[in-house]
Amino acid sequence: MALLGSFLLSQDEKLGEIIGSSPMQNPWFTPQNTRMAVRAIGKMLNQHDLESWIAREGLADHMAGPPKSIGLVLAGNIPLVGFHDILCVLVSGNKAMVKLSSQDQKLIPFLLEKLVELLPALKARFEFTDRLAGFDAVIATGSGNTSRYFDYYFKNVPHIIRKNRNSIAILTGKESANELKLLGKDIFDYFGLGCRNVSKLYVPRNYNFREFFEAVEDFNPVANHHKYNNNYDYNKSIFLVNQDKHLDNGFLLLKESTQLASPLAVLYYEEYTTLPNLENTVSLISDAVQCVISNHIFPLKSAGVAFGDSQQPKLWDYADRVNTMQFLKEL
Secondary structure (H helix, E strand, O other), X not given: OHHHHHHHOOOOHHHHHHXXXXXXXXXOOOHHHHHHHHHHHHHHOOHHHHHHHHXXXXXXXXXXXXXXXXXXXOOOOOOOOOHHHHHHHHHOOOEEEXXXXXXXXXXXXXXXXXXXXXXXXXXXXXXXXXXXXXXXXXXXXXXXXXXXXXXXHOOOXXXXXXXXXXXXXXXXXXXXXXXXXXXXXXXXXXXXXXOOOEEEEEEXXXXXXXXXXXXXXXXXXXXXXXXXXXXXXXXXXXXXXXXXXXXXXXXXXXXXXXXXXXXXXXXXXXXXXXXXXXXXXXXXXXXXXXXXXXXXOOOOHHHEEOOOOOOOXXXXXXXXXXXXXXXXXXX
8 A cells, every 4th residue: 555655646647637627527626636546545554554454453353354335435526535434445455435526436447446456356356336335344435424324324234334534623713823824724715625624713702813814825826727716606696785784805704603614715703702601612513523623622532633734634533433344344
């Protein structure tokens, strides 16, 4: 796997062609965003972290058992978002039956073809399918609506069903300009379409957003993407028609709300009085939170992420904080 990681960090010509053509399949998959996703996986698959991951999950003792067929229903909101599930299945010694998202049908097959070149024994350990059948367990990722369908359809087999999640950032007012700029990555990487993207800020009462807006100004090129800009224009018009109080820097709308999931090009914010009170608030929504970006230590320790690192997960940073490897080992 480390060889695949090195390949993804290389300047391979064919890989570059796949990245360059990605917007033709999915307009959100710009070459910049696709390259970012490829490099994130490349960094993830380093020898040190792979060895640490295998050791901490006790995989060496587990792989002697017979392989299971694991059905994977992949999401397509950001490039290669389903690769980690495939990786877990392969590394755990099982077989992946992969149902690709219609939004991401080139990148993952290309990566797995390259993986077979590097490790030919893996060729029989995965297959692509349009309809899952004959599986021993399922890992499915979708929206809140599709998760209810998944829960019903896969109720008779062991499963992990993932729903919509969002990430939050906790500001104290003492953040440096650089930390706020890094927060911009957590907000704008992949246009904010990932569950690890920040959709809401918690700020102290009477927080002045001037420094925040100044720090994220370098991310204004997102407005050049027509689909993002359409969302920005649409949400701005709704706010204006409804006379909703909001802040606007020309490419991002800030609106006070108790809700967690904000529309695209909108960032919700909510004021807090004290950090202990905020801890209680965050604990109540923990099931809907993927990451907490902050310098403050919160009860959701496993969700804590430094500014700018939300889209740089480690191998052991499992989606929804559900240990995929533990699930596979217990089958």
